[in-house]
Amino acid sequence: MQPLYSVEHETRHNTNRAEEENVERPEEHTPLLHRFPQAVSERRTLTMVIVSLLLIVLIAGVIIGIYLLVIQNDSENVLPPIENPLQLVSRSQWDPSNEDQSALRSFPYRLRAVTVVHTGTDQCNSTETCTKLLLEMQSNATAANSTLRYNFLISSNGQTYEDLGWLKCIPQSTKTTTPTGLLLAFIGNFSETSPTTRQIQTAKNFFAASESQQYLHPSYRIYAKNMKDTPPNLAKSFKDFQQWSNEFSDKK
Ligand SMILES: *[C@@H]1O[C@H](CO)[C@@H](O)[C@H](O)[C@H]1NC(C)=O
Ligand SMILES: *[C@@H]1O[C@H](CO)[C@@H](O)[C@H](O)[C@H]1NC(C)=O
Ligand SMILES: *[C@@H]1O[C@H](CO)[C@@H](O)[C@H](O)[C@H]1NC(C)=O
Ligand SMILES: *[C@@H]1O[C@H](CO)[C@@H](O)[C@H](O)[C@H]1NC(C)=O
Numbered sequence: 001m002q003p004l005y006s007v008e009h010e011t012r013h014n015t016n017r018a019e020e021e022n023v024e025r026p027e028e029h030t031p032l033l034h035r036f037p038q039a040v041s042e043r044r045t046l047t048m049v050i051v052s053l054l055l056i057v058l059i060a061g062v063i064i065g066i067y068l069l070v071i072q073n074d075s076e077n078v079l080p081p082i083e084n085p086l087q088l089v090s091r092s093q094w095d096p097s098n099e100d101q102s103a104l105r106s107f108p109y110r111l112r113a114v115t116v117v118h119t120g121t122d123q124c125n126s127t128e129t130c131t132k133l134l135l136e137m138q139s140n141a142t143a144a145n146s147t148l149r150y151n152f153l154i155s156s157n158g159q160t161y162e163d164l165g166w167l168k169c170i171p172q173s174t175k176t177t178t179p180t181g182l183l184l185a186f187i188g189n190f191s192e193t194s195p196t197t198r199q200i201q202t203a204k205n206f207f208a209a210s211e212s213q214q215y216l217h218p219s220y221r222i223y224a225k226n227m228k229d230t231p232p233n234l235a236k237s238f239k240d241f242q243q244w245s246n247e248f249s250d251k252k
Pocket of ligand 4 (some may be wrong): 144
């Protein structure tokens with residue numbers, strides 16, 4: 001009885017299992033069969049979405065990169081004139097024996113005036129001829145116990161020669177209403193001829209450089225000295241400058 005029972009029990013159990021399996025399998029199998037391709041297609045879509053997103057990010061990156069390059073090129077083109085940058089010849093380049101001159105004052109603040117004059121000498125249009133001319137002018141000035149009193153000089157070929165530089169100014173000998181400022185000389189005698197286009201273009205660059213390096217106050221003015229030192233031919237070149245004051249810096 002016992003084994004029979006057990007057999008019976010087992011068969012019953014088996015039939016029960018079979019029944020259970022019969023009942024449960026279709027329920028288990030169909031969802032599995034359904035879920036599997038669904039999971040695959042979901043994963044595929046997910047991968048597609050991720051890949052597309054990455055592609056979009058990559059393409060956007062490339063586009064932004066190209067855009068920035070174009071912008072940069074454009075802004076470089078928009079920046080102030082690069083066709084004729086300031087060609088500055090420092091004092092030590094043309095006058096190696098230069099010593100610090102004690103009579104000169106330093107101006108740590110921004111200057112509000114530039115006086116333009118001519119040197120009343122020959123013109124020069126190369127570093128070599130200008131160096132020769134400047135040394136001669138200096139030795140002439142030293143002979144008279146004076147010194148070249150210019151802050152910068154501009155040659156016919158558009159070079160800028162440093163003399164006293166930006167930070168030193170000769171105190172004005174006469175009391176004037178105009179503020180002390182830079183003395184900018186044009187090398188040549190412009191009583192009868194006009195300064196060269198390159199000289200004037202260089203002057204523009206010089207003003208811009210002086211302002212951007214904060215040696216000149218943004219509201220600076222440009223003055224003539226007097227008819228002798230600033231002949232009409234030279235003054236005429238600055239008439240169009242918005243900073244031109246139309247006044248003499250040495251007027252009483
Ligand atoms: C400049 O030239 C004029 C004549 O062209 C002359 O009278 C004048 O003395 C010269 N200026 C200087 C400072 O040599
Ligand atoms: C340079 O200046 C000298 C005189 O100072 C003149 O004879 C010569 O023609 C000038 N050269 C140029 C290229 O302007
Ligand atoms: C320097 O002085 C001499 C003699 O007075 C004169 O002939 C010469 O032109 C002067 N040179 C300059 C650059 O002023
Ligand atoms: C130049 O200065 C020296 C002393 O520094 C003096 O002996 C000489 O007389 C002065 N020359 C002139 C022309 O002022």
